[in-house]
Amino acid sequence: xxxxxxxxxxxxxxxxxxxxxxxxxxxxxxxxxxxxxxxxxxxxxxxxxxxxxxxxxxxxxxxxxxxxxxxxxxxxxxxxxxxxxxxxxxxxxxxxxxxxxxxxxxxxxxxxxxxxxxxxxxxxxxxxxxxxxxxxxxxxxxxxxxxxxxxxxxxxxxxxxxxxxxxxxxxxxxxxxxxxxxxxxxxxxxxxxxxxxxxxxxxxxxxxxxxxxxxxxxxxxxxxxxxxxxxxxxxxxxxxxxxxxxxxxxxxxxxxxxxxxxxxxxxxxxxxxxxxxxxxxxxxxxxxxxxxxxxxxxxxxxxxxxxxxxxxxxxxxx
Numbered sequence: 001x002x003x004x005x006x007x008x009x010x011x012x013x014x015x016x017x018x019x020x021x022x023x024x025x026x027x028x029x030x031x032x033x034x035x036x037x038x039x040x041x042x043x044x045x046x047x048x049x050x051x052x053x054x055x056x057x058x059x060x061x062x063x064x065x066x067x068x069x070x071x072x073x074x075x076x077x078x079x080x081x082x083x084x085x086x087x088x089x090x091x092x093x094x095x096x097x098x099x100x101x102x103x104x105x106x107x108x109x110x111x112x113x114x115x116x117x118x119x120x121x122x123x124x125x126x127x128x129x130x131x132x133x134x135x136x137x138x139x140x141x142x143x144x145x146x147x148x149x150x151x152x153x154x155x156x157x158x159x160x161x162x163x164x165x166x167x168x169x170x171x172x173x174x175x176x177x178x179x180x181x182x183x184x185x186x187x188x189x190x191x192x193x194x195x196x197x198x199x200x201x202x203x204x205x206x207x208x209x210x211x212x213x214x215x216x217x218x219x220x221x222x223x224x225x226x227x228x229x230x231x232x233x234x235x236x237x238x239x240x241x242x243x244x245x246x247x248x249x250x251x252x253x254x255x256x257x258x259x260x261x262x263x264x265x266x267x268x269x270x271x272x273x274x275x276x277x278x279x280x281x282x283x284x285x286x287x288x289x290x291x292x293x294x295x296x297x298x299x300x301x302x303x304x305x306x307x308x309x310x311x312x313x314x315x316x317x318x
Contacts, residue, residue: 002028003027003028003029003030004028004029004030004120004122005030005032005113005117005120005121005122006023006029006030006031006032006121006122006123006124006250006251007031007032007033007034007035007109007110007113007121007122007123007124008020008023008031008033008034008035008124008126008247009034009035009036009037009067009106009110009123009124009125009126009127009131009132010034010035010036010037010046010050010125010126010127010243011036011037011038011039011040011041011043011046011079011088011126011127011128011169012036012040012041012045012046012047012049012050012053012088012089013039013040013041013046013049013079013080013083013084013088013089014040014083014084014085014088014089014090014222014223014225014226014239015126015226015239015240015241015242015243015244016040016046016049016126016127016243017049017053017089017219017222018219018241018243018244018310018314019124019126019243019244019246019247020034020050020053020054021053021057021215021219021313021314021317022244022247022248022251022310022313022314023124023247023251024054024057024059024317025313025314025316025317026251026253026313028251029251031059031062032062032063032113032117032121033062033063033064033065033102033109033113034047034050034054034062034063034064034065035064035065035067035106035107035109035110035131036050036064036065036066036067036106036127037067037068037106037127037128037130037131038067038068038069038070038071038076038079038127038128038130038172039079039127039128039168039169039172040079040080040083040084040088040127041079041081041084041087041088042069042076042078042079043066043067043068043069043076043106044066044069045087045088046088046127047064047065047066047101049087049088049089049094050064051064051097051099051100051101052094052095052096052097053089053094054097055094055095055096055097055098055099056094056095056214056215056218057215057317060097060098060099063102063104063109064101064102065101065102065104065105065106065108065109066101066102066105066106067105067106067107067130067131067134068105068106068107068130068131068134071128071130071172071173071175071176072130072133072173072175072176073173073175074173080168082225082229083225083226083229084225084226085222085225089222090221090222090223090224090225090226091225092218092221092222094218105134106131106134106135107131107132107134107135107137107138108135108138110123110131110132110135110142111135111138111139111142114135114139114142114145114146115139115145117147118145119145119147120147121145121146121147122146122147122148122149122150122250123146123148123149123150124150124151124152124246124247124250125149125150125151125152125153125180126151126152126153126169126242126243126246126247127169127172128169128170128172128173128176128177129151129153129169129170129173129176129177129179129180130172130173130176132176132180133173133175133176133177133179133180134176136179136180136183142183142185143183143184143185144184144185146185148186148188148250149185149186149187149188150187150188150190150246150247150249150250151169151180151187151188151189151190151246152169152190152191152195152242152243152245152246153167153169153170153177153189153190153191153277154167154169154170154177154189154191154192154264154277154279154298155167155191155192155193155276155277156189156191156193156262156277156279156281156298156300157193157279157281157284157300158191158192158193158196159192160192160275160276161192161233162275163272163274163275163276164272165272165273165275165276166267166273166274166275166276167191167192167275167277170266170275170276170277171274171275172275174266174267174268174274174275175268177266177268177275177277178265178266178268181264181265181266181277181296182265184295185295186295186296186297187264187295187296187297188249188250188256188259188296188297188299189264189277189296189297189298189299190242190245190246190249190299191277191298191299192242193298193299193300194245194299194300194301194302195240195241195242195245195246196240198240198241198245198302198305198306198307199234199238199239199240199241199307200223200238200239200241200307200310200311201236201238201307202227202236202237202238204307204311205220205223205224205227205237206220207220207311207315208220208223208311208314208315209221211315213317215314215317216314216315216317219314223239226239227239241306241307241310244306244310245302245306248306248309248310249299249302253309254302254303254304254306254309255302255303255304256297256299256300256301256302256303257301257302257303258299258300258301259297259298259299259300259301260281260283260288260297260298260300261288261290261291261294261295261296261297261298262279262280262281262283262288262291262294262296262298263279263280263291263293263294263295263296264277264278264279264280264296264298265277265278266278279296279298280294281298
């Protein structure tokens with residue numbers, strides 16, 4: 001099969017690393033670039049993490065651009081080291097990359113690659129949407145240039161994980177998300193409604209730690225602090241597969257079986273709803289009939305458990 005061009009916009013923490021290796025392990029994926037944004041860690045640290053992970057995989061040919069450090073209306077507050085570790089990747093120290101980041105900004109990389117791969121580029125955004133909002137300003141035709149856009153973020157019917165109603169990526173920069181969701185493109189939203197149902201468990205981590213090769217054991221180590229955090233959520237050491245599941249849906253390996261196309265707005269106010277993706281789910285009781293002006297496919301269910309597929313890819317990477 002011919003390769004398809006993909007661009008990953010991320011805030012490289014632990015689950016971003018899993019998502020990156022899922023992409024790299026897919027022979028049908030041509031990863032043409034990575035842009036980073038502040039979120040789990042700073043945009044600069046996320047770029048450094050990405051470069052080191054790519055070097056570990058022997059893929060230093062992939063350009064990595066440092067994106068926005070601060071959000072549109074508020075400053076970056078330092079990320080979530082209690083979830084992803086002080087450096088974003090579980091505190092694991094990886095060998096340095098022989099190459100540095102691109103001279104372009106994250107938004108510039110997005111705009112350039114969209115022009116170069118007109119109508120074919122699949123953009124996967126798994127961090128705050130600050131870079132995408134700026135790319136829309138740099139290139140107003142971006143919605144017509146992008147072939148497909150998949151976003152890990154938001155929640156339709158599930159509770160939030162940053163506030164009672166807001167998912168973390170949207171909550172970090174709701175003003176950017178408001179612009180992205182209002183733009184004239186079709187979006188696949190992979191939010192907490194589905195990502196919280198797909199987990200890697202303690203036996204999966206043990207399998208990674210004991211695997212031969214360079215990559216699986218490193219990923220197993222990274223999951224340590226992430227598993228510790230999720231004890232407070234699930235009552236046991238495990239972790240949700242937020243970003244990797246979005247990648248698997250974007251590549252078509254995991255297929256949504258319930259994904260209504262609905263109208264979505266983002267609450268960018270300063271009230272208790274700040275960061276909420278307000279999804280019009282009133283069609284729930286009638287089988288989700290078509291909505292005028294709807295452009296967001298909200299993934300609620302998928303065709304298979306995702307963790308076994310991810311584990312197979314990670315364990316066979318080397």
